[in-house]
Amino acid sequence: DQQVKQNSPSLSVQEGRISILNCDYTNSMFDYFLWYKKYPAEGPTFLISISSIKDKNEDGRFTVFLNKSAKHLSLHIVPSQPGDSAVYFCAASQGTYKYIFGTGTRLKVLA
Amino acid sequence: SQTIHQWPATLVQPVGSPLSLECTVEGTSNPNLYWYRQAAGRGLQLLFYSVGIGQISSEVPQNLSASRPQDRQFILSSKKLLLSDSGFYLCAWSVWGNQPQHFGDGTRLSIL
Numbered sequence: 001d002q003q004v005k006q007n008s009p010s011l012s013v014q015e016g017r018i019s020i021l022n023c024d025y026t027n028s029m030f031d032y033f034l035w036y037k038k039y040p041a042e043g044p045t046f047l048i049s050i051s052s053i054k055d056k057n058e059d060g061r062f063t064v065f066l067n068k069s070a071k072h073l074s075l076h077i078v079p080s081q082p083g084d085s086a087v088y089f090c091a092a093s094q095g096t097y098k099y100i101f102g103t104g105t106r107l108k109v110l111a
Numbered sequence: 112s113q114t115i116h117q118w119p120a121t122l123v124q125p126v127g128s129p130l131s132l133e134c135t136v137e138g139t140s141n142p143n144l145y146w147y148r149q150a151a152g153r154g155l156q157l158l159f160y161s162v163g164i165g166q167i168s169s170e171v172p173q174n175l176s177a178s179r180p181q182d183r184q185f186i187l188s189s190k191k192l193l194l195s196d197s198g199f200y201l202c203a204w205s206v207w208g209n210q211p212q213h214f215g216d217g218t219r220l221s222i223l
Contacts, residue, residue: 032209036214044214
């Protein structure tokens, strides 16, 4: 049973526009959520996180939104740049060491 | 600053051969350590985690084992590799609490 789902395997966006990556989860006990970015042949790099006590967290061009009632989080990248092209993973945890990762969304930013 | 080293970057092994992948962390003490595998087209699957020397927990029963002989060293092993062990193996570390895990650059393991 996949507790964290990224239903869009890929996404293409024009440079300068907004990229919106989505993630759904099933476990209402998750209280910490993260987004990672991964380039080919490299390990994932931490991007941004959000605690369940918040509904928004911003860091530069990256904003994460959390909708607890819908069990949904999203990552907004504004403006999108070609260097943002990568695979993005969302992850969730229940206040422990164990993070459950989604299957990833491949973002392609077109110049 | 903290760094994590993982090697080798790529490895090609025949079926039935042993495996040893090593991961070391610098710049922090008593980290939580993790081994993940990413199979083709899949997410990151947690294989093992460790909260201290000699303390290993397995998440998925399989052909692999892990050991933590020193505080900042984590080793993934197998006595006999299977074809299904192919994948991208990632080591990560974190501190306690709601904090991000930080990943190494991974090892691409191909079994022939």
